[in-house]
Amino acid sequence: MKYAHFISVIFWLAVGLLLSLWSLSYNIGTLTQPGPGFYPLGLGILLIFFSLVLLGQGIRSSPETRQVLPFSISGGWKRVAYAVLILLLLTFFFETIGYLLTFFLLIMLLMVGAGPQSWKRILLVAFFSALGVYLVFVLLLQQPLPRGFLGV
Amino acid sequence: MGIFDHLALGFSVVFSLSNLLFCFIGVFIGTLIGVLPGIGPVATISLLLPVTFGMNPITSIIMLAGVYYGAQYGGSTTSILVNIPGEASSIVTCLDGYQMARQGRAGPALGISAFGSFIGGTASIVGLMLLAPVLARAALKFGPPEYFALMLFGLTMVTYLCMGSIIKGLIMAVAGLAISTIGQDPIVGVTRFTLGSITLMDGIGLVPVAMGVFGVGEVLTNIEENIKQEVFAAKLSGLLPTLKDWIDSKWPIVRGTLIGFFMGILPGGGVVIPTFICYTVEKRLSKHPEKFGTGTIEGVAAPETANNAATGGSLVTLLSLGIPANVSMAVLLGAFIIHGIQPGPLLLTKHPDLFWGTIASMYIGNVMLLVLNLPLIGIWVKLLKVPYNILFPLILLFCFLGVYSLNNNIYEILIMIIFGVFGYLIRKFGFEGAPFLLAMVLGPMMEIAFRQSLIYGDPLIFFKRPISAILLIIALFLLITPLFSKITRKRKEMSEVLEE
Numbered sequence: 001m002k003y004a005h006f007i008s009v010i011f012w013l014a015v016g017l018l019l020s021l022w023s024l025s026y027n028i029g030t031l032t033q034p035g036p037g038f039y040p041l042g043l044g045i046l047l048i049f050f051s052l053v054l055l056g057q058g059i060r061s062s063p064e065t066r067q068v069l070p071f072s073i074s075g076g077w078k079r080v081a082y083a084v085l086i087l088l089l090l091t092f093f094f095e096t097i098g099y100l101l102t103f104f105l106l107i108m109l110l111m112v113g114a115g116p117q118s119w120k121r122i123l124l125v126a127f128f129s130a131l132g133v134y135l136v137f138v139l140l141l142q143q144p145l146p147r148g149f150l151g152v
Numbered sequence: 153m154g155i156f157d158h159l160a161l162g163f164s165v166v167f168s169l170s171n172l173l174f175c176f177i178g179v180f181i182g183t184l185i186g187v188l189p190g191i192g193p194v195a196t197i198s199l200l201l202p203v204t205f206g207m208n209p210i211t212s213i214i215m216l217a218g219v220y221y222g223a224q225y226g227g228s229t230t231s232i233l234v235n236i237p238g239e240a241s242s243i244v245t246c247l248d249g250y251q252m253a254r255q256g257r258a259g260p261a262l263g264i265s266a267f268g269s270f271i272g273g274t275a276s277i278v279g280l281m282l283l284a285p286v287l288a289r290a291a292l293k294f295g296p297p298e299y300f301a302l303m304l305f306g307l308t309m310v311t312y313l314c315m316g317s318i319i320k321g322l323i324m325a326v327a328g329l330a331i332s333t334i335g336q337d338p339i340v341g342v343t344r345f346t347l348g349s350i351t352l353m354d355g356i357g358l359v360p361v362a363m364g365v366f367g368v369g370e371v372l373t374n375i376e377e378n379i380k381q382e383v384f385a386a387k388l389s390g391l392l393p394t395l396k397d398w399i400d401s402k403w404p405i406v407r408g409t410l411i412g413f414f415m416g417i418l419p420g421g422g423v424v425i426p427t428f429i430c431y432t433v434e435k436r437l438s439k440h441p442e443k444f445g446t447g448t449i450e451g452v453a454a455p456e457t458a459n460n461a462a463t464g465g466s467l468v469t470l471l472s473l474g475i476p477a478n479v480s481m482a483v484l485l486g487a488f489i490i491h492g493i494q495p496g497p498l499l500l501t502k503h504p505d506l507f508w509g510t511i512a513s514m515y516i517g518n519v520m521l522l523v524l525n526l527p528l529i530g531i532w533v534k535l536l537k538v539p540y541n542i543l544f545p546l547i548l549l550f551c552f553l554g555v556y557s558l559n560n561n562i563y564e565i566l567i568m569i570i571f572g573v574f575g576y577l578i579r580k581f582g583f584e585g586a587p588f589l590l591a592m593v594l595g596p597m598m599e600i601a602f603r604q605s606l607i608y609g610d611p612l613i614f615f616k617r618p619i620s621a622i623l624l625i626i627a628l629f630l631l632i633t634p635l636f637s638k639i640t641r642k643r644k645e646m647s648e649v650l651e652e
Contacts, residue, residue: 040345087368090552
């Protein structure tokens, strides 16, 4: 069985179990008077069932399809992790530092992580993106974006 | 009122300056994102939703529908010139379109795809206009068991028609239904699975999830692969197809229109599957099947016509039954609900101006697209030269901004990022996002219909009412047929083409 396939099975099996057990903490009701826990419990059981079918399919698959995890060995996943980290960090500081600085930093940091580029290009794109947001979303569409300590 | 009176009402709605302007903006943005790989109509419609809050509902729907069908026009440009499909519905166009470009015939390839799109798109609106009212009248007789069976049938079709494993599709559909149970119970109001979070009490919003799975997730996949596009350097000339091109494309366009429209109506049919079916049909009917893949114009005309014809088809079920046939329609359903309008059988009687206005706007939008597309191809080519390492930070910025603008809530940005990572991982592990998102939208409606049906007092009611019984039997049949090796082999072939 493929390693990735096995991980998928374990993940969905765990989700199915969690959903079923959690649903039991709500009123299940009866077949003709279903309570709030009835429908999610059914979904949890279905998820467990389908995960087991997936497991069965994996066991039956031929051994030559074995492979490691489906991530590129060239290190592409590091770019993904970096982008997610930047997004998370800027989300947490969005209201404190304000939209202008957030969007400037978002573009700048993502471009820096994307590969070798000139600083002039990076700073210009970041500056004009933040300016564009200000002109279109704040001035024109009057969107209430957090101003942060800059107050702009 | 006859159909022409209704249509006249529709045109009277559209012919206002603001509706024409927003129809133009919709189709323009649609073409733009269709051209750009890495952002599709689902993420774009979600992104534009907050912008429409202050707008009239009719204007909003006209614009958002324009984005949807406009994207199908733009998708072909990248397939033909760069060999990268701008949209999944243009994957097949790469096979012959790019070969035509290499032979110096990029112009006729782009030309026939624009004309085919126009013919398919316009013909499908006629079909929509004729079929939707009939279906809406029939749906007035539906009770909760029929609605539940119809939605279950729709979800089964989505998983059946998705390119990969059916069982993985089913897991995604159940996961989507499970996510939709977070928040308040739709019948008795008990709060479920919220962990005490106020943000989760209203449930997980469609827009953060759609933008996460289809916007952020797509970008993360692309930056891992470090995609670089190279635009074909050939000079574009002679965009108008020759007489021989027209003769060769005549029947593929007709067949593409019919297949696209009827496949578009089927829940899960979407705009991708008809393109594969059309290509296979044309290859089988051709006197020179060996020429397919080497730059034959029929291989461009048929799928490009089909994906536009499918847009009209998929609107049939949304407008007449209130049930989205694909993910883009699911997001459009979200837009209707945000504006306080419930699509379905009563839409035609309660909001005839919206129903007929949207249909009339599609006629005008298709003409705009034809006029817009051919002269602007030069600009789209220039746009394709913008490196992806500039484009993707901008796409992420728009996702960030779009989700925040919805409710000014940073937790929704967090939800978007979480579902972005989820979208990236499911792609890596061979799962598809479409059944997940569609199930999430249908989830609350399905739960209500399911529980109301059971309250009738008979758990077997679904099999005792003819319409729901037929739909459930077809759904069960669809789930069993993949056991036959021939169908499994076909699906495998299709997923191999997709992977290539």
